[in-house]
Amino acid sequence: MKGMSSNSLRDLLREAGLRPTRQRLALARLLLSGEPRHVTADELLAEARAHGVAVAQTTVYNILHQFHQAGLIREVLVESGRSWFDTKTTPHMHLYHEDTGRVRDLDQNPLALELLERLDLPEDLEVMGVDVVLRVRSKI
Amino acid sequence: MKGMSSNSLRDLLREAGLRPTRQRLALARLLLSGEPRHVTADELLAEARAHGVAVAQTTVYNILHQFHQAGLIREVLVESGRSWFDTKTTPHMHLYHEDTGRVRDLDQNPLALELLERLDLPEDLEVMGVDVVLRVRSKI
DNA sequence: GTACGTGCAAACGTTTTGCAGCGGG
DNA sequence: CCCGCTGCAAAACGTTTGCACGTAC
Numbered sequence: 001m002k003g004m005s006s007n008s009l010r011d012l013l014r015e016a017g018l019r020p021t022r023q024r025l026a027l028a029r030l031l032l033s034g035e036p037r038h039v040t041a042d043e044l045l046a047e048a049r050a051h052g053v054a055v056a057q058t059t060v061y062n063i064l065h066q067f068h069q070a071g072l073i074r075e076v077l078v079e080s081g082r083s084w085f086d087t088k089t090t091p092h093m094h095l096y097h098e099d100t101g102r103v104r105d106l107d108q109n110p111l112a113l114e115l116l117e118r119l120d121l122p123e124d125l126e127v128m129g130v131d132v133v134l135r136v137r138s139k140i
Numbered sequence: 141m142k143g144m145s146s147n148s149l150r151d152l153l154r155e156a157g158l159r160p161t162r163q164r165l166a167l168a169r170l171l172l173s174g175e176p177r178h179v180t181a182d183e184l185l186a187e188a189r190a191h192g193v194a195v196a197q198t199t200v201y202n203i204l205h206q207f208h209q210a211g212l213i214r215e216v217l218v219e220s221g222r223s224w225f226d227t228k229t230t231p232h233m234h235l236y237h238e239d240t241g242r243v244r245d246l247d248q249n250p251l252a253l254e255l256l257e258r259l260d261l262p263e264d265l266e267v268m269g270v271d272v273v274l275r276v277r278s279k280i
Numbered sequence: 281g282t283a284c285g286t287g288c289a290a291a292c293g294t295t296t297t298g299c300a301g302c303g304g305g
Numbered sequence: 306c307c308c309g310c311t312g313c314a315a316a317a318c319g320t321t322t323g324c325a326c327g328t329a330c
Contacts, residue, residue, distance in 0.1 A: 056287040077217040128275040135268040
């Protein structure tokens with residue numbers, strides 16, 4: 001999505017059923033027009049304001065959840081009391097660095113998919129997603 | 141751990157490096173002396189008070205985290221803003237029912253272990269744990 | 281014009297802080 | 306008996322909610 005134009009961001013939002021408001025466009029540009037990234041709500045708020053975007057904290061939360069529901073980003077739960085959001089939406093796992101509190105992608109998609117295929121689930125359940133988090137620490 | 145006596149609970153806490161205080165003993169009895177279970181802090185607080193145990197909310201949080209750090213219970217992160225605690229500590233995965241908000245165990249240990257073995261991790265990282273959550277919904 | 285979004289303030293669940301006093305030794 | 310640590314109230318933290326006002330269409 002690198003170097004995505006204003007117009008294609010507009011279309012992206014519209015296709016997701018979201019009105020391309022000033023705030024949504026600004027956050028979409030920060031989140032979705034570059035390399036995949038992991039952010040918290042507060043980091044994104046600070047970044048938006050540093051770029052001169054006038055936006056309320058609540059709105060950042062609202063928009064992050066709207067993007068999540070629309071499938072534009074993923075939510076990653078690794079700490080109680082704080083959510084990470086991941087702009088990479090294809091199936092993959094996460095590495096959580098307990099020392100730094102940072103989240104990284106772990107690109108071994110086939111494993112998580114195989115895991116899912118080999119599970120014996122009750123017939124009446126639909127799988128909405130598989131979240132795999134490896135908690136790691138530096139050995140040194 | 142079913143039907144565990146007061147004395148063995150005392151020993152369990154002592155071996156975990158925790159003083160067997162009145163509150164810790166009461167919560168340990170509720171959590172660790174029966175079948176494996178999943179609770180939130182507030183559920184446990186309500187249950188303790190229903191059993192006539194005088195304990196503060198903060199103390200329940202403190203003790204749950206102390207039990208977690210001591211390896212007596214596991215923390216399960218499936219929703220932002222609320223932690224579940226699982227009294228089953230052997231390796232296993234979790235099923236998160238998005239309809240009901242409930243957590244259940246999924247006993248397919250070998251899969252999660254195999255997953256771990258087959259990952260290519262940087263040499264300098266130590267794996268502290270693997271969390272696998274399947275988000276499911278009722279098909280009906 | 282109107283349906284939908286935003287942003288404020290207040291509520292929520294959880295975590296942290298500071299400290300009085302209990303209890304293990 | 307005493308010191309370390311526990312357990313508490315209160316505040317802080319990240320997030321969610323309810324509602325009045327704005328804005329895209």
